[in-house]
Amino acid sequence: MPRSADVPIPDSPQSPYPVTTEFCDIVCGFGRGSSELGIPTANVLFEQMPKAVESLPFGVFFGFARLKEVNEGSTKTLRRPDGSNVNFNFGQSLSDEEMQVWPVVLSIGLNPFYQNDTKTVELHILHKFGHDFYGAKVKFNILGYIRPELDYTTKEALIQDINIDIKIATKTLLKPEYRAYNKL
Template sequence: MPNISSNKVNYPFYICGKVVKGYGRGSKQLGCPTANIESDVVDSIELSNGIYYGFAQLQIRESEIKPDIDYVNFTQFKNVKVSPIYMMCCSLGTNPYFNNKTKSLEVHILNQFDYDFYDCFLRVAICGFIRCEKNFNSLQELIDAIHSDIELTKQQLQDKDKWRSVVENGFFVRTY
């Protein structure tokens, strides 16, 4: 069971922003690739720092489509390629283990991608709180916590009927 957030938030909390380069640690050091959202959007998020779960969808404009990439499962919608709606967990905050100075939103989409999507847009619906961000005694302890967060995300989001109103309310482009 996730910790109760001190946020007085009515979930879901919706965010849309451009994917930008982050610190480069997600895939390389942590084995958990993330999509980092542009700082202007992060600065406007009125949630406490912590780890959250929810859903995400990528939107790639025609001008950002890379010809050498096969966007498997993406659907053409007007002038945009749209991904399916995926489960995600995300970290909002300064990542105390790495002692970051600026707040970031790092979204881990629960799907395997063989390419990056910098400059694409990511739509995120935060549906619940997992835990506060905290420091860890070791990199392995942080990695273990991330894996636990991912498992909790899967558990919380497995009931598709429970979350139907979130994924079908018009925020995401339905691809089915």
């Protein structure tokens, strides 16, 4: 059953979609996707987005993504503001299978539940990866809009909505008119 905030999704991508990025750096986020929500995200810098992303509304989108390792030679560790460590392996542990094109659900906005003050772009790639891949690169397209960014009173409500977003994206991306865009 559709939620009141859901936007009708057309049978094929409509302008301004598709929006396709170049390969973007996967950076250290706040660490909430995996640890707090159980929904890992790859964070990219808003500044690396194509100009067309600036005119998109804040909210939840869907498309396809492909990872690429970066040959940095070694790993490095960075400390988050909360004191946790993040190991940058630059995707060197990614398998050939993991570097295929995968469906993605992504959020663009301020994440009001967490009261962010800067725009974020967070991708939840719909595949279970064996390792983190901080420092790798990701290229992705945005093929459509699911719903606007919302605030939540509980973490459980946020998780429930993200899981509905995943189901909507998965179902939509199986349609041939959308699946045709999985060539990144």
